[in-house]
Each structure stands twice: as structure tokens, then as C-alpha cells.
Amino acid sequence: MTPPALEVRNLHKRYGDLEVLKGVDLVARDGDVISILGSSGSGKSTLLRCINLLENPHAGQILVAGEEMKLKPSRDGALVATDSKQINRLRARVGFVFQSFNLWPHMSILDNIIEAPRRVLGHSKADAIAAAELFLEKVGIADKRHAFPAQLSGGQQQRAAIARTLAMQPQVILFDEPTSALDPEMVQEVLNVIRALAEEGRTMLLVTHEMGFARHVSNQVVFLHQGQVEEIGTPEEVFDRPGSERCKQFMSSHR
Amino acid sequence: MTWAERWALLVEWAPQLLEGALLTLELVGIAVIVGLFFAIPLGLARASRHWYIRAFPYTYIFFFRGTPLLLQLFLVYYGLSQFEAVRDSMFWPFLREPYWCALIIMTLHTAAYIAEILRGAVQAVPPGEVEAARALGMSRRQALQFIIMPRAIRIGLPAYGNEVILMLKASAVVYTITLMDIMGVVRTINSRTYQFEMFFLVAGLIYLVVTILFTQLFKLVERWLKVEASRKR
Ligand SMILES: Nc1ncnc2c1ncn2[C@@H]1O[C@H](COP(=O)(O)OP(=O)(O)O)[C@@H](O)[C@H]1O
Ligand SMILES: [Mg+2]
Numbered sequence: 001m002t003p004p005a006l007e008v009r010n011l012h013k014r015y016g017d018l019e020v021l022k023g024v025d026l027v028a029r030d031g032d033v034i035s036i037l038g039s040s041g042s043g044k045s046t047l048l049r050c051i052n053l054l055e056n057p058h059a060g061q062i063l064v065a066g067e068e069m070k071l072k073p074s075r076d077g078a079l080v081a082t083d084s085k086q087i088n089r090l091r092a093r094v095g096f097v098f099q100s101f102n103l104w105p106h107m108s109i110l111d112n113i114i115e116a117p118r119r120v121l122g123h124s125k126a127d128a129i130a131a132a133e134l135f136l137e138k139v140g141i142a143d144k145r146h147a148f149p150a151q152l153s154g155g156q157q158q159r160a161a162i163a164r165t166l167a168m169q170p171q172v173i174l175f176d177e178p179t180s181a182l183d184p185e186m187v188q189e190v191l192n193v194i195r196a197l198a199e200e201g202r203t204m205l206l207v208t209h210e211m212g213f214a215r216h217v218s219n220q221v222v223f224l225h226q227g228q229v230e231e232i233g234t235p236e237e238v239f240d241r242p243g244s245e246r247c248k249q250f251m252s253s254h255r
Numbered sequence: 256m257t258w259a260e261r262w263a264l265l266v267e268w269a270p271q272l273l274e275g276a277l278l279t280l281e282l283v284g285i286a287v288i289v290g291l292f293f294a295i296p297l298g299l300a301r302a303s304r305h306w307y308i309r310a311f312p313y314t315y316i317f318f319f320r321g322t323p324l325l326l327q328l329f330l331v332y333y334g335l336s337q338f339e340a341v342r343d344s345m346f347w348p349f350l351r352e353p354y355w356c357a358l359i360i361m362t363l364h365t366a367a368y369i370a371e372i373l374r375g376a377v378q379a380v381p382p383g384e385v386e387a388a389r390a391l392g393m394s395r396r397q398a399l400q401f402i403i404m405p406r407a408i409r410i411g412l413p414a415y416g417n418e419v420i421l422m423l424k425a426s427a428v429v430y431t432i433t434l435m436d437i438m439g440v441v442r443t444i445n446s447r448t449y450q451f452e453m454f455f456l457v458a459g460l461i462y463l464v465v466t467i468l469f470t471q472l473f474k475l476v477e478r479w480l481k482v483e484a485s486r487k488r
Contacts, residue, residue: 027350052390054386054389056392084394084395085394088392088393088394089392091389091390091391092392092394093392094390094392095391096386096387096390098383098386098387099384102381102383102386102387103384103387104385104387104388104402104406105384105406105485105486106405106406106409106480106481106484106485107485115361115391115401116391116392116393119393119397120391120393120397120402148481148484148485150485150486151484161387163393164387165391166393168392174296177346189436213291
């Protein structure tokens with residue numbers, strides 16, 4: 001059997017004395033779309049950020065397509081990369097879409113997209129541009145390729161950021177509240193892009209507060225509470241028949 | 256003195272004034288360009304996470320920012336010759352020349368300020384943009400080279416332009432070690448002609464014109480680097 005696209009085992013993370021993740025396990029098989037729900041401060045962002053080591057966890061294992069990230073404890077107790085080359089290689093295969101887009105404002109949209117494929121994957125400029133145009137087409141902003149990020153609306157910027165991630169051909173894409181920074185009228189255009197990706201069979205972890213969308217698009221839903229997986233199951237199970245009291249409460253307050 | 260006589264004096268001394276302006280331009284131009292090259296490693300080291308890497312640039316910047324340019328100039332020009340080791344060294348042919356003394360001190364002095372500008376600019380790059388680079392698989396080095404530095408250059412450019420103009424005006428102190436910069440020429444004219452106000456005014460005008468030149472040059476560079484377009488809304 002092929003290993004899961006992404007596997008997280010017993011992940012722990014703390015900030016000072018504050019334990020934010022208290023042993024999270026998660027498996028994403030190819031084609032899984034897993035929505036991660038939970039109230040603010042439950043550790044959703046921290047979980048995603050630990051997965052590609054933007055934050056250093058304190059314990060646990062992270063495997064990308066069966067390959068375990070090599071980690072060692074640092075002096076302050078957090079796990080850091082043993083082999084930074086390996087981490088960079090694995091990171092390149094795990095896409096990350098930020099709430100605040102984080103496009104590079106000094107580059108055109110096209111340059112934003114071709115930068116990593118050229119520098120990290122060593123693609124030629126011509127190849128990178130050819131690929132980038134396809135992704136720009138896919139997210140519906142092909143006409144904006146020469147614009148700068150500041151000239152785009154929030155929804156367009158987020159779609160550009162998704163194209164930038166897609167250009168690395170990632171195995172898994174992590175979305176951290178991709179529509180939370182957007183004006184309401186732009187939420188849908190970004191959700192449509194994410195839905196299209198789900199229908200293509202891409203593997204994704206999606207932190208979101210768009211309940212209806214999560215239910216519709218995912219095949220698995222995780223409810224995180226105070227750094228632990230409180231509930232996990234199909235959308236029907238978690239939304240309609242949650243076992244835990246807290247999950248019930250959360251669902252009823254987020255209709 | 257009539258206007259005609261004043262005009263005649265001005266024409267008579269115009270070549271020297273022009274040479275003075277060129278020397279000022281040359282000293283400032285070289286200092287801020289070479290200073291920039293020194294400042295890049297200094298500024299990056301200053302922004303390092305490790306205290307032992309920060310220590311040298313910190314001390315360097317502390318010294319050069321904490322004391323007047325004039326004093327630094329005197330220390331090198333008059334001070335170093337006290338040491339036999341310096342007089343015997345291969346650097347002496349340079350260090351005894353006021354031109355080289357001024358150039359070296361101006362460069363080291365402005366490098367400290369530019370390094371500080373650069374440190375500020377590097378630290379002003381939004382962390383999310385760096386995280387985006389890392390999340391796409393770029394190494395620390397690649398993120399520094401392809402994202403952080405180009406971004407920091409645009410953030411720091413206006414402050415660098417400002418520093419160049421400050422150095423232009425600060426360079427007036429080099430006349431004290433006999434250099435014939437704008438001020439040096441004007442002081443010479445003062446003592447030869449006993450005309451003061453007029454040539455001070457002329458000196459002021461020359462500095463203003465050079466300031467305008469530098470300002471325009473930086474506008475061009477900003478346009479070329481698309482600094483405006485890359486500003487966040
Ligand atoms: N860099 C940090 N330093 C200290 N505490 C943090 C930091 N980042 C997050 N936290 C804390 O960790 C907890 C979980 O945060 P987060 O993962 O952002 O939650 P969520 O994304 O679910 O809203 C919160 O209590 C938050 O205050
Ligand atoms: Mg969050």
C-alpha cells in the first residue's frame with residue numbers, strides 16, 4: 001500500500017508554558033480533503049504551521065509521502081531540522097496558503113509564481129512561465145500576470161497565492177483560513193478555486209470557518225479543541241451527530 | 256564693490272569652484288558606494304540571530320555613529336602619524352594623504368549609517384513574506400538572496416538617499432585637513448579676496464544644486480526598481 005500523502009503523529013507544541021498542541025494525530029491519504037474546525041485559539045494555525053516546520057514542535061513525527069522529517073531537539077526543547085536540505089525538499093512538496101496571502105509585493109504576479117519553481121526546482125524561466133500561465137488560467141487571473149500584488153483585490157491576491165503554491169506541484173496543500181482576510185464579496189471566488197482543486201483530487205488540509213463549504217468539499221472533518229482532536233469523522237458524522245459536547249456547542253453556534 | 260566687480264571675481268574663481276564641487280562629488284560618491292558594499296555584510300550581521308555575529312557590527316556602528324565625523328577625521332589624519340608602526344607600514348603613503356584619509360573615514364563613517372539602515376530594512380520585511388519563501392522550499396540563503404534583500408533594498412532606498420545627502424553636507428569638514436572641496440575652495444577665496452558673504456552664498460548654492468542632482472538620481476533609481484508599485488496598500 002502506498003503511504004499516506006501526509007501523516008502527523010503525536011504532535012506537541014507549546015509557547016512557553018502554554019501547551020497549544022497536546023498530541024495531535026492526523027492522516028491524509030491521496031485525494032483527501034480534510035477540514036479542520038475549532039474555535040479561535042484551539043491551535044489550528046499552529047498545527048498547520050508545525051506540519052511544514054514554520055513553527056518547531058516539541059514532540060511528534062511528521063511524514064510526507066512516508067518520508068519522515070528528520071528532527072532533533074534543540075537547546076530550548078523544540079524540535080529543529082537535523083538536515084535542512086531534507087526539510088527544504090519536503091517543504092517544497094507541502095504547499096501553504098496563508099490567511100494574509102503573503103505575496104511578494106516587489107514582484108509582478110507572474111514573477112511571484114515562477115520564483116520558487118526556478119530557484120528551488122531549477123526549472124528554466126521559459127518552462128516556469130509556461131507552467132505559471134496554466135495555473136493563472138486555472139485560478140482565473142491570467143489577465144493580471146503583469147500586475148503587482150498591490151494592484152489586485154484581496155480575492156485576486158489569494159488566487160495568485162494559490163497559483164504560486166500550485167506551481168510547486170505540491171503533494172499536499174495546507175490552507176490556513178484562506179478567506180478570513182477577505183471582504184465578503186470575494187470569499188466565493190476563492191472558495192470556487194479551492195472546490196475545483198478538491199474535484200481534481202488534490203490532497204488538502206483546510207482550516208476554515210466556512211461551515212457549509214467545509215461540509216460540502218471535505219471527505220473528513222476534524223474538530224480541534226484546546227490542542228487536541230476532539231472529534232473526527234465524515235462531514236455528516238461531525239456536523240450532524242457530533243459525539244462530544246463541545247463539538248455540539250461549536251456546531252450550534254456556527255450555523 | 257559693484258556688481259560688475261563681484262561678477263568678475265566669480266568668473267575668475269569659477270574653475271576652482273567647479274573643481275571643488277567635483278572633488279566633493281567624488282568623495283561623497285565613492286564613500287556612499289563603497290560604504291554600501293561594506294554595509295551589506297555589516298547590516299546583515301547586525302540583524303543576525305546570534306549575538307557573537309552581531310557583536311562586531313554593533314561595536315563598529317556604535318563607534319562611528321557615536322562620534323563626530325570631524326573627530327574621526329582628525330584622529331586618523333593627526334593621530335595615526337604618532338605611531339611609528341603606522342608610519343612604517345605599507346598604508347602610510349595613503350594615510351599621510353589628506354585625500355585618502357578623508358575618503359577612508361567618510362566611507363567607514365557612512366558604512367555604519369548605511370548598515371543601520373539596512374538592518375532596519377531587513378527587519379522591516381514582513382515575516383509572512385519570508386515564511387512564504389520558506390514554505391515554498393527556499394533555503395535560508397535563497398530566501399535572503401531572492402526575497403529579503405531585494406525587498407530590503409526597496410524598503411531602505413529612501414533612507415539611503417537621505418544618508419547620501421547628509422554625507423554631502425557632512426563632507427564640508429574635509430577642508431579642515433587641507434582638501435580643496437567646495438568649502439576648501441571657498442575658504443581659500445575668502446582669504447585671498449576678503450569676500451565672505453558672497454562666496455558663502457555661492458557655496459550654499461552649489462550644495463543645493465548637488466542635492467537636487469542626488470534627489471533626482473534617487474527618483475530614477477526608485478522608478479527603475481518599481482519601489483512605488485511594490486508598496487503595500
Ligand atoms: N507565536 C506565538 N507565541 C505565543 N503564543 C502563541 C503564538 N502563536 C499562537 N499562540 C497561542 O497559541 C494558541 C493557538 O493559536 P493558533 O494556533 O493561532 O489558534 P487558531 O489558529 O486555532 O485560532 C493561542 O492561545 C495563541 O495565543
Ligand atoms: Mg488561526
